[in-house]
Amino acid sequence: MKTIDSAQTLGQAIRGARIARGLSQQALAELSGLSRKYIGDLELGKETVELGAALRVAANMDIVWNAPAETPQAVLDQAARAIAQEINNDDSRFALQLAMDCFLRLKSMKPFRLKKPPTTGSQHFDALLAAGAREVLDHHHSTPPRWGSKLANPWFPAEDRMELTDEFRALTIKRTPRRFAEFNIFLKDNSLDQLCA
Numbered sequence: 001m002k003t004i005d006s007a008q009t010l011g012q013a014i015r016g017a018r019i020a021r022g023l024s025q026q027a028l029a030e031l032s033g034l035s036r037k038y039i040g041d042l043e044l045g046k047e048t049v050e051l052g053a054a055l056r057v058a059a060n061m062d063i064v065w066n067a068p069a070e071t072p073q074a075v076l077d078q079a080a081r082a083i084a085q086e087i088n089n090d091d092s093r094f095a096l097q098l099a100m101d102c103f104l105r106l107k108s109m110k111p112f113r114l115k116k117p118p119t120t121g122s123q124h125f126d127a128l129l130a131a132g133a134r135e136v137l138d139h140h141h142s143t144p145p146r147w148g149s150k151l152a153n154p155w156f157p158a159e160d161r162m163e164l165t166d167e168f169r170a171l172t173i174k175r176t177p178r179r180f181a182e183f184n185i186f187l188k189d190n191s192l193d194q195l196c197a
Contacts, residue, residue: 004065008045010054015043017061032057072111075102080117080129087122092160095125103132110140116147124185127151131183138179151184158187 004010018028018039025039032039034053042049042057058064079102086095106114114133120126130148137144156164156172164172173181175188 004063006045007047007049007054010058010063011043011045013063014039014057014061017063018043021061028057028060032060072106072109073114073117075105075109076114076117076129076133080120083120083122083125083129084118087120087125092157095120095122096128096157096160099125099128099132102129103136106133106136107139111137112140112142113137114145116145123149123151124155124157127155127183128157128180128185131180131185134182135177135179144179148183150182154184154186156186 004013014028018025023031025043026036029036029039032053034057038049038053039057042054079098082098083095086092086098114137117129120129127148127150130145133148134144156169158164158168158172169186172186172188176186180187
């Protein structure tokens, strides 16, 4: 299989698929919501054609190519966006689960460095992502990131689902990994056990 590595090879692939389907340039243009001239330019491999439209035409011709493997940074950024959505939906419990899942995925990917993700819209969850990123990078002996801010007041995420006794708080503080405690975040659950193992 030939690799699509230029505007010219993309144009050739689209032209071949169009002809194999018995479509004229005009028919493909109508199918894609574009002009016949655009299809002609695309098939000629002109590098000035708009990328979004070219991708739409390629999809209409079932021409797909694989993206590279997901990067640790993409996993962190996607988690931050998903957490923001759950916070907007007033579901902090699921947002916490998304964060824990993100940390476990990152741990398995063995990242070398992580940059600051988009904000979640919550100081608590922004701090949680920073603490989790440090925990993961520590686990792989990588340089911890410099982004993230310690919370002014202690945060016990378990408070969102139950009332905490003083004994439970004390035990949670004692068992919280250092990187989370540095951010004034205190939690201890099975997901965190797997992360810190």
